[in-house]
Amino acid sequence: MRTYLDCMVCFVRQGLDASRLLSDDEKVHEQVLREVLKEAATLDLTQTPPVMGQKIHQTIKRVLNNDDPYYEIKRKFTDFALGLEDKLQAKIDASDDKLLAAIKLSIAGNVIDFGVKSTIDEQEILQTIDDALNVDFDNGHIEQFKSHIKRADKILFLADNAGEIVFDKFLLKLMPLDKVTVAVKSQPIINDATIEDAQAAGLTEMVRVIASGSGAPGTVLEQCNREFLEEFDSADMIISKGQGNYETLSDVDRPIWFLLKAKCNVIAQHLNVPVGSFILLPNKGS
Amino acid sequence: MRTYLDCMVCFVRQGLDASRLLSDDEKVHEQVLREVLKEAATLDLTQTPPVMGQKIHQTIKRVLNNDDPYYEIKRKFTDFALGLEDKLQAKIDASDDKLLAAIKLSIAGNVIDFGVKSTIDEQEILQTIDDALNVDFDNGHIEQFKSHIKRADKILFLADNAGEIVFDKFLLKLMPLDKVTVAVKSQPIINDATIEDAQAAGLTEMVRVIASGSGAPGTVLEQCNREFLEEFDSADMIISKGQGNYETLSDVDRPIWFLLKAKCNVIAQHLNVPVGSFILLPNKGS
Numbered sequence: 001m002r003t004y005l006d007c008m009v010c011f012v013r014q015g016l017d018a019s020r021l022l023s024d025d026e027k028v029h030e031q032v033l034r035e036v037l038k039e040a041a042t043l044d045l046t047q048t049p050p051v052m053g054q055k056i057h058q059t060i061k062r063v064l065n066n067d068d069p070y071y072e073i074k075r076k077f078t079d080f081a082l083g084l085e086d087k088l089q090a091k092i093d094a095s096d097d098k099l100l101a102a103i104k105l106s107i108a109g110n111v112i113d114f115g116v117k118s119t120i121d122e123q124e125i126l127q128t129i130d131d132a133l134n135v136d137f138d139n140g141h142i143e144q145f146k147s148h149i150k151r152a153d154k155i156l157f158l159a160d161n162a163g164e165i166v167f168d169k170f171l172l173k174l175m176p177l178d179k180v181t182v183a184v185k186s187q188p189i190i191n192d193a194t195i196e197d198a199q200a201a202g203l204t205e206m207v208r209v210i211a212s213g214s215g216a217p218g219t220v221l222e223q224c225n226r227e228f229l230e231e232f233d234s235a236d237m238i239i240s241k242g243q244g245n246y247e248t249l250s251d252v253d254r255p256i257w258f259l260l261k262a263k264c265n266v267i268a269q270h271l272n273v274p275v276g277s278f279i280l281l282p283n284k285g286s
Numbered sequence: 287m288r289t290y291l292d293c294m295v296c297f298v299r300q301g302l303d304a305s306r307l308l309s310d311d312e313k314v315h316e317q318v319l320r321e322v323l324k325e326a327a328t329l330d331l332t333q334t335p336p337v338m339g340q341k342i343h344q345t346i347k348r349v350l351n352n353d354d355p356y357y358e359i360k361r362k363f364t365d366f367a368l369g370l371e372d373k374l375q376a377k378i379d380a381s382d383d384k385l386l387a388a389i390k391l392s393i394a395g396n397v398i399d400f401g402v403k404s405t406i407d408e409q410e411i412l413q414t415i416d417d418a419l420n421v422d423f424d425n426g427h428i429e430q431f432k433s434h435i436k437r438a439d440k441i442l443f444l445a446d447n448a449g450e451i452v453f454d455k456f457l458l459k460l461m462p463l464d465k466v467t468v469a470v471k472s473q474p475i476i477n478d479a480t481i482e483d484a485q486a487a488g489l490t491e492m493v494r495v496i497a498s499g500s501g502a503p504g505t506v507l508e509q510c511n512r513e514f515l516e517e518f519d520s521a522d523m524i525i526s527k528g529q530g531n532y533e534t535l536s537d538v539d540r541p542i543w544f545l546l547k548a549k550c551n552v553i554a555q556h557l558n559v560p561v562g563s564f565i566l567l568p569n570k571g572s
Contacts, residue, residue: 005302005312005316006302007294008298008302008319008323009298009299009302012294012295012298012323016291016292016295026291029291030291030331033291033294033295034327034328035327037294037298037323037326037327038323038324038327039325040298040323041320041321041323041324041327042320045316129358200399219408246482252363282397
């Protein structure tokens with residue numbers, strides 16, 4: 001997916017919001033904002049939005065002199081999600097359709113995304129979980145998704161954010177884990193999950209986890225390492241979590257399933273759904 | 287009032303919104319947006335927001351090759367307001383406190399402002415009129431405002447937008463018109479009223495109207511002409527309509543009354559009121 005003019009406006013707002021979240025110093029906010037404005041002015045619109053997202057957050061890291069400014073936030077939301085784990089597992093166990101309930105929770109976890117907005121609280125997450133479990137999510141693709149899992153020999157799961165990956169565990173547990181590889185980011189970028197976050201979430205204990213090589217808030221294939229690309233090319237099912245992975249892979253001809261919450265206008269229009277929709281969607285290769 | 291970092295984000299959005307309102311060509315939208323981003327990156331924050339607003343709309347005029355891109359919009363909202371005039375006059379005539387009702391309608395008219403947002407429809411104006419007439423607007427300054435009008439020898443009324451000036455006529459009619467001068471903009475800027483708009487509104491028939499010399503969407507004193515500055519310096523009551531005039535004059539030590547609808551977060555915070563509030567406020571010199 002290319003970058004839209006509305007994304008440029010959003011980048012500017014994201015730069016200011018993120019700088020305010022991460023620092024109390026208005027001089028820092030101003031410096032970040034001016035640099036984001038400058039970068040946005042010459043942005044190549046044929047690139048995907050996460051490429052610019054990466055630049056914005058490289059600027060923020062440089063100005064803050066901090067390689068992982070979301071470290072505390074990632075830890076906080078991981079701990080919060082882990083605290084919910086037993087209760088949510090019980091809800092899945094009590095469901096008539098366990099896989100459907102796990103899909104819903106995995107998508108609900110996608111609300112923990114500090115790329116789109118900088119104010120996410122625990123109440124919003126609890127509300128999204130409730131909404132997800134109660135939504136009538138019969139989009140015509142559930143059975144196709146289930147049968148794809150059953151026949152797949154190699155499944156690559158593209159993780160999104162710290163905290164969110166705790167919610168993904170319910171879905172992963174219902175899959176043949178010996179056939180699954182989970183990919184996380186190689187460098188800290190916003191609150192996207194890294195290997196360290198996967199360890200904190202207990203994910204590395206249950207499934208093979210690799211780093212993608214990308215430090216963008218999405219999967220920019222040009223940045224990915226050989227290990228990841230071999231998995232990406234050989235997997236016969238790819239499960240892609242979140243907006244950033246959708247933005248970077250929506251035009252890629254691989255058997256990809258996109259699972260996300262459509263959190264902004266541009267994505268919602270691209271998917272032709274209302275903002276806030278829960279999405280389970282195969283691309284043409286699936 | 288200085289320019290805040292949030293204003294910079296808003297300028298970028300305004301640039302995109304305005305270019306979309308005025309052209310269907312996405313190349314035009316992109317060119318405007320990139321130039322606004324560039325200008326915002328080096329913006330002097332000690333200047334008032336209308337100085338940047340002027341630059342944005344100079345860019346839009348240049349890209350569109352049109353000196354008055356809001357011409358049709360100004361004419362449309364003038365005609366709409368004129369169509370309501372008799373009905374609203376009857377409401378004022380039926381009011382116990384005619385001046386208070388006229389103040390409310392004048393502030394309600396301030397909703398016709400294409401600087402803050404680019405989607406204003408007739409329904410929103412009618413709703414704002416209803417809200418204004420029904421609001422309990424006892425802010426402790428009404429009596430002071432009335433007595434200031436009574437004792438003033440020279441009143442300067444700083445008009446804001448085309449269409450809005452039709453609503454100002456109710457208030458002006460209740461003032462000693464031989465003591466009043468109305469100032470409008472010298473060049474077209476957004477939908478701010480010019481002499482031509484004042485004529486279309488029937489304002490020039492009832493009161494002396496001058497052009498300020500400023501082509502900013504506010505009153506930037508450095509841009510104003512001698513005739514205006516003489517009025518500004520000698521008036522013993524200045525009535526200032528709208529956000530742009532507030533932004534440019536809030537720190538000026540003259541006997542100014544600000545009448546506006548607080549339409550954005552920055553202004554609302556500066557005034558310490560909720561967004562959407564109707565404001566009648568004297569500055570310290572009043």
